[in-house]
Amino acid sequence: MRxxxxxxxxxxxxxxxxxxxxxxxxxxTVQLEEDWFAGLDQYYTTGERILATWNxxxxxxxIRSTGRILNWLWPLPEDxxxxxxxxxxxxxxxxxxxxxxxxxxxxxxxxxxxxxFVDTRLxxxxxxxxxxxxxxxxxxxxxxxxxxxxxxxxxxTWFHKRILNVPAFVGWPNQLRDEPGLMLWxxxxxxxxxxxxxxxxxxxxxxRLGGAIGNVRTQLHAGFDAxxxxxxxxxxALGALPATVTANAAMGEPLSNEDRWSVYVSAxxxxxxxxxxxxxxxxxxxxxxxxxKRIVVRDTYIGVAVQRxxxxxxxxxxxxxKEFFGQKAPQRYGVVTxxxxx
Numbered sequence: 309m310r311x312x313x314x315x316x317x318x319x320x321x322x323x324x325x326x327x328x329x330x331x332x333x334x335x336x337t338v339q340l341e342e343d344w345f346a347g348l349d350q351y352y353t354t355g356e357r358i359l360a361t362w363n364x365x366x367x368x369x370x371i372r373s374t375g376r377i378l379n380w381l382w383p384l385p386e387d388x389x390x391x392x393x394x395x396x397x398x399x400x401x402x403x404x405x406x407x408x409x410x411x412x413x414x415x416x417x418x419x420x421x422x423x424x425f426v427d428t429r430l431x432x433x434x435x436x437x438x439x440x441x442x443x444x445x446x447x448x449x450x451x452x453x454x455x456x457x458x459x460x461x462x463x464x465t466w467f468h469k470r471i472l473n474v475p476a477f478v479g480w481p482n483q484l485r486d487e488p489g490l491m492l493w494x495x496x497x498x499x500x501x502x503x504x505x506x507x508x509x510x511x512x513x514x515x516r517l518g519g520a521i522g523n524v525r526t527q528l529h530a531g532f533d534a535x536x537x538x539x540x541x542x543x544x545a546l547g548a549l550p551a552t553v554t555a556n557a558a559m560g561e562p563l564s565n566e567d568r569w570s571v572y573v574s575a576x577x578x579x580x581x582x583x584x585x586x587x588x589x590x591x592x593x594x595x596x597x598x599x600x601k602r603i604v605v606r607d608t609y610i611g612v613a614v615q616r617x618x619x620x621x622x623x624x625x626x627x628x629x630k631e632f633f634g635q636k637a638p639q640r641y642g643v644v645t646x647x648x649x650x
Contacts, residue, residue, distance in 0.1 A: 422460025425452025537572020
């Protein structure tokens with residue numbers, strides 16, 4: 309099963325990044341979200357993503373057509389002139405109870421679940437007359453499958469046994485049933501004017517509001533990201549979360565300060581009001597195991613990043629508050645993101 313996913317992902321990436329008449333080469337983002345970085349193996353345990361991002365005007369025609377559909381579903385502000393960047397990619401997420409020996413059917417066992425999806429994202433930067441960033445708008449559509457045919461159980465079991473040489477989770481046969489998944493997500497952020505502390509050293513804050521609708525998740529969220537460092541980039545590179553998307557790729561052509569190295573730390577918080585979460589509420593159309601979810605969940609995070617032009621490398625540690633009643637402890641996991649131009 310693992311081989312099939314690798315082949316499928318390689319084929320999708322080849323189509324996305326292959327030569328096209330008038331198309332520019334994309335920025336590739338590879339991301340790994342893993343609770344092993346925090347010494348854990350539970351709840352939201354692994355996420356993997358590969359994403360290709362183009363300048364909107366230089367994307368292949370198929371990607372631009374997908375972007376127009378997405379903009380129709382969730383229109384960007386008309387005064388911005390349309391999206392600056394279009395992204396498309398493939399991702400997967402794994403969810404388990406708190407112990408490899410858990411059946412996944414206990415009253416406080418989070419359901420076993422896998423989520424495999426393709427997604428398309430539009431990103432638009434709002435700028436003033438001096439080309440200084442005022443904020444960003446993002447909208448994303450995720451389409452995929454929840455259940456055994458996401459192959460999360462097969463991959464995790466193989467990885468535990470063959471690579472880590474540790475006990476595999478025994479309850480994957482009890483995971484959520486196959487169900488097509490869809491989520492439409494949007495967010496607006498604002499950039500407070502950058503404060504120059506010393507030569508090259510700056511500080512900025514990005515408050516943000518957004519929400520999602522779909523049978524995978526339906527929610528509203530609010531949060532902020534604060535950054536401190538040298539030559540801060542003119543777009544966000546940290547602060548993305550599994551419920552949304554993870555880190556932004558470079559925004560097409562670099563802005564004026566992106567021809568120098570940027571080094572910075574970041575911290576932030578997000579609070580979500582959750583109406584539906586299939587990974588806690590269970591399948592939408594058939595009876596399945598579920599737990600009593602909490603309506604309000606918060607995330608806090610810190611990170612560090614280096615960046616130059618279309619190259620970026622970042623690490624982020626996230627602590628997620630308890631998501632359901634009976635959960636023994638908050639969730640912690642790390643996120644490594646590498647972006648590079650090709």
